[in-house]
Amino acid sequence: MSKLLKAFLFASFIAFPYTASADVTVASWGGAYTESQIKAYVDTYDAGTVKFENYNGGLGEIRAQVESGSVIWDVVDVLPDEAITGCDEGLFEDISAEYDNFTPAPDGTSMIDDMAASGVTNLSDCCAPQIFWTYVVFYDPDAFSGEKPSKIADFFDTTKFPGKRGVHTWANGFIQMALVADGVAPDAVYIVLKDQTGAVDRAFAKMDTIKDDIVHWSAGSKPLELVKSGEVVMSIAYNGRVGAANLSEGENFEYIWEGQLIEQEYICLVSGSPNRDEALAWMIHASSPESQALQAKYITYGPMRASGIDIIKAGEPWFHTGIDVMGHMPNTPELLKISVMGDPEWWSDNGAEIDERYGAWMGN
Amino acid sequence: MEVNISTADQILTTDGIPLKVSLRKTERRNKIRAFLLVFPLLLFIIVTFIVPIGDMLLRSVDDSQINEVYGKTFEEYKKWDKEKDQLPPEAVYRALFEDIGYGDKLKIGRAITRMNYSKSGWKSLIKKTRRQINKIVKSGELPTSYKDTLIEINKGWADPTFWYSMSQMLAETTPIYYWNAIDRTYDQDSKVIMQSEERRIYVATWIKTFKVSVYVTFYCLVLGFPVAHLLANLPLRYSNLLMIFVLLPFWTSLLVRTTAWIVMLQQNGVINGVLVWLGILSDDGRIQMVYNMTGTIIAMTQILLPFMILPLYSVMKVIPKSHMRAAQNLGAKPVRAFMRVYLPQTIPGMSAGGLLVFVLAIGYFITPELVGGKDGQLIGHWIAHHLKTTINWGLCSALGAILLGIMLVLYWLYNKIVGIDNIKLG
Incomplete structure (x- = not known):
């Protein structure tokens, strides 16, 4: 092996962690869900690079990262009770002071009120809204x-x-x-x-x-x-x-x-995230009504922000294959009345x- | 002149150092060299094996975090002479108020996760109380009666059961998680009692796990023995081909094999389909063979079978064929020759395979989870559940430690009965 090549390999080995740390790393569930997130929240984002990693849910890995002081995930996609527990335990950073900077609905309603219109009133202080997913009964007619x-x-x-x-x-x-x-x-x-x-x-x-x-x-x-x-x-x-x-x-x-x-799905900022500001900027992007509506083009989970549903309704046929998607959205105003939040x-x-x-x- | 060669220190090497010293030096150098050679491996084992297991064992008895948060409260609590359905005295309420009001937010937050293991409802009780206490502390007007104020903030503080459940948290080093792992808990006087009836789940799960492992080991032995015997005694060209049939599934992904069993066993699956087609079963009488105990045992047996066959095969391969012939020559019937001459020689293989299969089966997780349905929740399921979902790492570690303990006992028993020198893996 030539000296030059060796030096190059060594340099890239040393340099790798630094170049990687400039990206925002998001841990999410993988599969079709993460694909839809990448299409809706990453491909549309110009202000920085965001990469997704898969995890199997739960706070175990996040707690291990925070406790050991080696945080490698900046943002995590979590279930609602984990959003609350993680916030209480200090695994996630309190970002409630930043909520005013989050994108309002097209008619000017603030993010918090926009979520309340969907029936969500107990946002944990550390997280931003993502989607609604539901446990629903289905059958083959x-x-x-x-x-x-x-x-x-x-x-x-x-x-x-x-x-x-x-x-x-x-x-x-x-x-x-x-x-x-x-x-x-x-x-x-x-x-x-x-x-x-x-x-x-x-x-x-x-x-x-x-x-x-x-x-x-x-x-x-x-x-x-x-x-x-x-x-x-x-x-x-x-x-x-x-x-x-x-x-x-x-x-x-x-x-x-x-x-x-x-059930609600949140993205939360991990305490001690090495790219805190970049991560927060991306979270604001990923929780805007437009981004949330865009995700429904690829998967039938409902935007947690009520104004997201209006965007989808106005844009039908919304699904990326050119089919109407509203019949599969779990959180239309009519369905909210017969569902358990x-x-x-x-x-x-x-x-x-x-x-x-x-x-x-x-x-x- | 007489040379005393019995004392080595008088013998000198060419450079004038006594031979004994010189030998010792070389020996030491060799030892160091040998140690340095195995050092990376030793380090690897310490870092990846000893330290995590030690950490797990520590976590299973450690309750210091909560004692750090509620130090004052627990001190007062211990002085409280409990009577049935009585609330603690003012001093306890006051200490609690201060612990919550002036404590670190994140430490309190971490402590409530742990408190909720003892009794559901602690989480919101402490959180709601903390919000109000902070307001009072900020206003500077401290209450005259802490007891009344706290009960006013949340009626949960007038519920003795919350106070009683606190008795589970008082010690910095605690066996409570081990008690939890066998469906026991503490009453208000820290006496061990049974867990409330609908929450008793671990003893049943331990028994179920044990049962599944015993069945799987038994079936593996019954099925694996003839196969290994065949493999060991066929001419090489046939036995090599058969060996492929043993190894091919062994090399196939666990998930693929598990899913294949679902396809085979489900009600509209291959086996039921064939039986209905043959007229053995009616269309409505299809047998439920998967998503229950049957499916779990079938799938696990097939998956673990190679671990039985391979050690058995390696033992049988070296048993000379002449032994059986000699026994029969001496007048033993084939059955007797087999029982008295062949079988005893396969014990090292049987025990090695049995131990391997049993140890693997007792910690099995993914296969029972997928094919087991309601019966698929073995102890591994609950370990994963507490690791990830409830993040009750104390209980999770205790379950793991018990599992480790069971293995060690088995190993000890095995050593007593069969002797560990008799194990033969290949």
Whole structure:
């Protein structure tokens, strides 16, 4: 090996970390979701370079990075209860003072009010809004010859609609649906959970009624396979997966929107991020109504900012293949009325205990 | 003249140093050289193995973070003579007010994650209280009765169960996570009691994990033994071909094999389809073979089978064929010859394979998760759950440490019964 080449290799080895550190690194979930984020938030961004890394969710890795002082992710895409816990623990930096600098809606409404219009009032102080994703029940209409299920109660009614049901191996989403099926109004689900003793027991009692007819899944792609292969007649799934099957793979699945659990997805600034200012600038870009609406061109998760929905509606057919997308958006004003809006604060209080109880319930 | 050669120190090397010293020097140099050679490996093991395991063991008993935040409160709390359904005295409320009001925000934030493990609801209780206390501290008008003020801020402070759950956090070094890992917890007097009934999950999971591992090991042995025997005794050209069939799945991705089993076993899958087509099953009577215990055991057995076959094969390969012939020549029936002569010689292979399969099975995660459905949550699932979702690293470490303990006990038992010198991996 020539001396020059050696020197060059050595130099690039030394130089590599420095050139890399100028990029904003975002950790997200990978797959079609990250692809849509790159198209909507990175390809449209000129003020700097942003690269995405995949992770499997949870605060474990972030806590390890912050505790050891070697932060390599600047921004992380997290679930709402993790946004709250991470902010409390100081894993994420408090950026609430910057919220006024975030892009307002086209009519001038501030970001906070724009989110409140979608029903989100408990933004953690460390994060910026991304999308709504939901736990929703879907089915293949061809599997039912006569009447087709239309209400969440039908999911819990195996005499009227015989057949197995697909449900995930953790509790969130399922217990809220059980309460709606048991007669609780969707917007009262968390009020009941908070204020009525025995509300969780009530949900478990409702879940008991179909316990023997459940096939449990743990990977997000599974419910589609289960319904497609006829293993189950209906399943709970992430709405974006069903939307992708319908819009990109020519499937014809129907949703039961009633009782769906709307969950929020946030991007948060990691404490001690080496590129804090660049990361914040990108977060402002990625949480503007235009950017959020743009993401819906590639995946059917709903923009958390209400004005994003208006942009999509006005721009139909919005999906990148030239199809209307509003029928697959989980958070239209009409659907918000029949959906359960997740309360991450309650869940971060009670989720761990309920998950253990759910584990015991499944095993018995 | 007499030379005493029995004392080596009188013998000198050519440069005048006593032989003993010189030898010692060389020996030491050799030792250092040998040590330097293995040093990188030693360092690697320390950094990647000993330190993380030590850290895990420490974390499983460490509760110092919360004691740092609530030092004053816990001190007063310990003085409190608890009576059933009574609230603590004013001094405890006052200490709590001060700990929260003047404490570091992030430390309090980290502590509430831990408090919530003991009782759900701590998180929002402390957060809401902290907001109000900060206002009071800022205004400078400290309350006359801390107890009344706190209860006014949040009625949670009038709920004795919150106070009782505090008894789980008092010690800086605590066995509470180990108790949690076997469905136990502390009552208000720090006495060990059973976890509330609907939260009891770990004992059942430990038993299930153990059961699955035993079944998988047993089936691997039953299926692997004849295959290994065949491989060891066939002519080379056939046995090489068969060996490919053992190794090919071994080299295939775990996920691919797991998914393939789902395709085979599901209700509209290959096996059910064939059985219905043959008329053995009716179309409505398709068997549920996956997303339950059956599927878990089938898939895990197939995936772990090579770990049984390979050690068995390597042992059987070197057992001379003449042994069986000699036994039969001496009058033993084939069964007796097999039981008395062949089988005992395969014990090193069986035990090596058995130990390997069992140890791998007990920590299995992804296959049961995918094919197990409701039965697929073995102990590995809960370790991952507490690592990632609840970030309850104390419990996570305790579960891991127990798993490690079980392995060590097994290893010790194995050593007692079979002898570790008898293990043969290839």
